Structures are given as structure tokens and as C-alpha cells.
Amino acid sequence: MAITYKGFELKPAVEHLRESGLWSARALITKHNANEVRQKFVSAANTFSGKAEAEQHSLEFAKQVVDGNCQNATIEDLL
Numbered sequence: 001m002a003i004t005y006k007g008f009e010l011k012p013a014v015e016h017l018r019e020s021g022l023w024s025a026r027a028l029i030t031k032h033n034a035n036e037v038r039q040k041f042v043s044a045a046n047t048f049s050g051k052a053e054a055e056q057h058s059l060e061f062a063k064q065v066v067d068g069n070c071q072n073a074t075i076e077d078l079l
Contacts, residue, residue: 003059007031008075010062012055013041022047023054027062031078038078042070 002011009030014023025044030037044061048054065073 001055005063006066008062008066008078010059010066012058014051014054014058016051017047020047022049023051025054025057025061027058029062029065029075029078031075040075040078042073 002009004010009028009032011028011030013026013028015026016023025046025048026041027043028039028041030039042062042065044057046057046061048057061070064070066075068074
């Protein structure tokens with residue numbers, strides 16, 4: 001369930017954490033330029049009991065990264 005946001009493709013890439021049984025909020029941000037594709041994984045510190053909830057949060061977190069509202073993750077290397 002990838003979405004396009006401000007010229008970037010955002011795709012949930014959540015992971016099931018075996019030890020805790022929780023899901024991590026992780027997303028893949030992709031930028032398609034003229035002759036290349038650049039990608040970056042970003043992860044939020046949050047974990048969730050359900051996969052769908054983790055996927056939704058990962059997209060919201062990726063939007064914050066694209067908007068420059070996250071201190072620990074940027075998209076500068078994708079531009």
C-alpha cells in the first residue's frame with residue numbers, strides 16, 4: 001500500500017519483532033529522479049500490537065520525515 005506524498009513514494013516496511021510479538025513502524029521512502037531512483041528506510045521508535053496500526057504509523061512518520069519535522073531522519077540524501 002504505497003502512497004505518493006510531495007513527489008516521494010512512501011511504502012510501509014514494518015517488521016514483526018519475534019521476542020515481543022510487536023510490530024515496528026518502518027517505511028521505505030523512494031525518490032524518482034531523471035536517471036536514478038534513490039531509496040531510504042526510516043524507522044520510528046514506536047512499536048504496535050497490530051500490523052495495520054504499524055503500517056499506518058509508518059506512513060505518518062515518513063510524511064513527517066519528508067516535511068522535515070523529524071530530528072533523527074532527513075531526506076537530504078534523496079534529493
